[in-house]
Amino acid sequence: MTDESQSTGRRSFLKFAGVAAGGAVSATLAGCIGDDDEEPTPTPTPTPTDPEALLREFDGELPDDPSREELLQHANGLSNERAPWIFLHQQFSIYGVSDEVEWTAREDEDINAWDMSSDLDEITITQGTFPTALAPHNHNDTPTHNVVDHVYDQLLYRDEEGRLIENIATDWRRIDDTTVEFDIRDGVMFHSGNEMQLSDVAYGINRARTHEDSSVIGVIGAIDEAYVEGDALRIDLEIVEPAIFRNLAAFGRVMEEEWTEARSIGDLNAGEMNGTGPYELHEYLDGTRVVFTKFDDYWGEEPDIEQVTFNHAPEEGTRIDRLLTGESHLVVNVDPGDISEVEEADGVRIEDVASIRSIFIVMNDHFEPFDNVYFRQAMNFAVDVEAIIDTQLAGAGNVTSQPTLPGHFGHNPDVEPYPYDPDRADSLIEESGHVGEEITIHTTTGRYLRDTDIADAVAGQINELDNVSAEAEFRDTDEMFAETLDGEQDTSPEIFLIGWGNPTFDANYTMSPWFDDPVFTHYNDEEIVDLLRQANQTPEE
């Protein structure tokens, strides 16, 4: 769900000081919008005398006996029409990579050294944050996943496009609505030197679901129990849990039962690691580096690179400098403003890919005017997301139209993003009866790529409307999260920018929390909730 913080590039700031100030950006953006060359193709605006026609409508129809995918697609279509969020963009993952390393960025944000090839025996990967834990289930953030993945194998895995592939499990199937079964690979060795047993696989799954220190209890799925059944691993589910296979590809890791039980969670986090993965722990220095070396008895293809070091540099400019000096061979979260510098430098390159993270602005329907669909749609028509992507992100982003990202299960390909149409936005606001509203968009600070600049730009564009004013308020990220995630909708900000990663590639991972969950929900729509619940009771075909 979460990702490391991504700060605005200080390097860019220094180089282009005076140009990138938030307010100026908004003004510039607003200015650009008025430019004939930049103005997007206008869409016909219905007349205010026809209020119903002003509203954008989703005209998709649900078949009589819908599949799970159709249910989710319909829910996504309705989400576009009901506009619970200002749909912004799909964030890109941007990496700086040494030419000495062959590697292609993955959509799921995973950085796997065993996928890389190089003439070098040792490489260094620099992320923005140090792993928060080494115990395989005691975290749910991307930088930690990237480190832990090298040691602890998942039951299943994903290819670069997000399709499920075999890993520790060689085959998988659904026995009935609430039972799934896996064939498990033979001859897999733990780094401890012991051979993996079926019971170890079951233990890892059960531990993720029940252990008091597991951070993935809520996201791995409604698993009742994993157990050995003959030569296979079987999992009983509490409900249908259609996305169980995708969930297990993200969070279902194998642990050696006896070895693990002999250790506390503190031991595991302090540098004791034992999995079946392609690399084993060589050195761990908390806050400084994690060094892995190839595991000789790995069950899969032997990795090309002998030794991998993960370290971290929170400052984006420092990461780039490490790349340019050859101290690091792969750095994460390159600021869009620094892409050209990396591209122009010798021996390094940029790798970027649309990520699993979408950025959006939540409109809390507990408060006026966000309980009004005219007003919510107006906010979407008022924002020129393409211009924001071009200006703030150097083009590194895709405009989104719905909660689910393209390529994820349940995405509705027939739904188009809201076009930029300030006149229609003005008319919708007139119709909503909320003329003269003053909006304050709360935003995280440094949590997502250029989050404050984007919030500022959105506020600037809304401010350009004739009948409403807006400003951005930069919040301490953790303070804002605490306020929004305490389960009290009435104490959350009225409107706030946030991001959401979806490592399962399934619509449910994004939609159920935001529309049918006591913690996250800020928009209440019975029809969408019914669709999601129905989808969660319908096994995938």
Place this chain on the structure above:
Amino acid sequence: MATKTATSDVIPWDKIDMLLRHRTGRVLLAAITALLVYVVLSGTGIGPEETSTRIILSMVVGCLLWAHLVYGAWLVKRELQGLFVIWGVVTVVFFLRFLTPGDPTIALTPPDASTDVREQLARRLGLDEPLYVQYADYIWNLVTLDMGRSLRTQVPVMDLILIRLPATIELAVAATLVAMVIAIPLGVISARRRHKPADYSATLFSLVGISTPNFWLGIMLILYVAVTVDFLPTGGRSIGFAAAWGGLLMEGDFDGISRWFAQLILPAITLGTFFTALLTRLTRSGMLEEIGKAYFKACQAKGLPETIILYKHVLRNTLIPIITVLGLQLGTLIGGAVITEFVFAWPGLGRFLINSIHSRDWMVIQGIIIIIGIGFVVINIAVDAAYAYLDPRVELR
């Protein structure tokens, strides 16, 4: 009485007393004790595993003994006062957390965790106990040198701090040394050449140094020294003090020590620049004041070389305020130089503290603040002791 006589016969107290009254004797005793501690640690396998860490620990014990021999009752009194201060810090920090917004169980659980899961976590961490019970437990554990476990990772807080403390101390001391080595001669020259180009240059340097934001300086140093010239590493701490010096002393390994030195230069300059500028100005003004006094002219009349007058007599009298500022500054740096640590990816306490605040990991926050408190207390005692050394008129009571 007979026993006392017998003991006096066996142990030559009078000779020991004579030995301890002599400066060399005290140093010798401290050195022998340090050696004994090292032998015991190595022989029994108690304490740290690394030889270099054992050496450092033994040296610390030796230094402590030396300090007690020199300063005696005064030091014990100051230590007791220090303990009282630390208890105050612990108490304030402990209770402050209950006034701070943000429930640690929210920060420690996944966003979609249920209230039951959070309550279960609170029970496990003892957060559901009455406040006085939590406080009493915490104080008792501290007495037994147990700072508890990180709420986030369940790793002992003491371990987490001990990993980062050397990095913090290294950087703080290095920055202070950079400042002293540059600032004091510069201040002296500036005072002696008052209203001359050297003085104006030093004043300009001070002004620029004080006005330069250290995040900018750090980035510029990385860009030009580490990237363009490729002379020093861009950041990080690839080797620690103990490993580097241990490698040199035990195995004659120069590579480790050169890496250790190289990694420290840019962060130390970045952090020390502001401090250098401040000290230069302080030294200059102090020197100017002293130069105006009669003893300066008396020394000149006696025909003493100017360098000796300045560095032996005038500077010594100027050092009291400088030492005060040095102590305060060093104490602040022990608390962490967050921005410098951030820019250079230096694994010190400052950034760790900020991260722990973000995750509401109160056990770690408390632990770090206690360490900062101890740092201030130790430095203040050292500064007071330095006053007496520099100025014989100051009595330690």
